[in-house]
Amino acid sequence: MDDLGPVDWPPEPIRTERLVLREPGPRDRAAFLELLASPQVHTYLGGPRPRDEIERELAGAPERWPGNFVVDLDGSLIGQVLLRRATGHRRPAAVGKADLGYLFLPRAWGFGYATEACTAALGWLATALPGEPVVLTTQTANVASVRLAAKLGFTEVERFEAWGAEQWLGMWSPTPPSR
Numbered sequence: 096m097d098d099l100g101p102v103d104w105p106p107e108p109i110r111t112e113r114l115v116l117r118e119p120g121p122r123d124r125a126a127f128l129e130l131l132a133s134p135q136v137h138t139y140l141g142g143p144r145p146r147d148e149i150e151r152e153l154a155g156a157p158e159r160w161p162g163n164f165v166v167d168l169d170g171s172l173i174g175q176v177l178l179r180r181a182t183g184h185r186r187p188a189a190v191g192k193a194d195l196g197y198l199f200l201p202r203a204w205g206f207g208y209a210t211e212a213c214t215a216a217l218g219w220l221a222t223a224l225p226g227e228p229v230v231l232t233t234q235t236a237n238v239a240s241v242r243l244a245a246k247l248g249f250t251e252v253e254r255f256e257a258w259g260a261e262q263w264l265g266m267w268s269p270t271p272p273s274r
């Protein structure tokens with residue numbers, strides 16, 4: 096995965112009904128550690144990683160790069176939404192496209208926060224890079240994630256085997272402005 100490319104970054108914090116999408120900062124480190132070390136969060140993302148390894152990676156402040164949004168509820172990180180460029184994707188249909196990823200703390204699951212935050216991030220992308228389609232890859236077994244993708248308007252392109260599991264590749268296209 097690479098950066099999205101030339102976009103105006105960072106944007107002003109994006110406010111939704113309940114959330115704020117913003118750049119990461121030093122105050123997010125503890126919540127990032129929780130997110131990256133959570134076995135539950137990584138069930139369909141290759142399994143948990145050792146906490147000391149993650150702590151070493153996050154030695155300084157969390158990284159800032161275009162498309163890396165912290166999802167903030169009442170001043171604290173509850174999740175992360177990532178928009179990157181899928182330069183090395185295994186499937187030709189996805190290579191080089193903008194790619195959406197999302198991780199939320201388990202205590203924030205089931206409230207519609209992921210839907211709200213991803214909708215806002217896709218809205219930002221549609222303005223930052225007009226007309227760009229977005230791809231999303233998730234394990235078919237990750238029911239909550241496939242469901243979220245469908246709610247966001249992703250439609251299935253194909254299923255394929257990788258990383259020891261069946262993967263779902265979906266694509267989203269921005270709605271052209273009505274005339």
Ligand SMILES: CC(C)(COP(=O)(O)OP(=O)(O)OC[C@H]1O[C@@H](n2cnc3c(N)ncnc32)[C@H](O)[C@@H]1OP(=O)(O)O)[C@@H](O)C(=O)NCCC(=O)NCCS
Binds near residue numbers: 140199203208232233
């Ligand atoms: C994938 C993931 C983000 C989904 O989170 P989620 O909380 O289930 O997602 P949603 O925002 O869609 O919320 C789901 C539920 O909140 C409920 N909800 C409660 N209040 C709501 C509200 N105000 N608005 C909308 N939904 C609401 C709904 O019942 C909804 O369930 P439904 O889809 O059955 O209708 C989460 O499971 C996760 O972080 N998983 C680990 C990381 C991962 O696997 N990422 C995928 C890799 S790409």
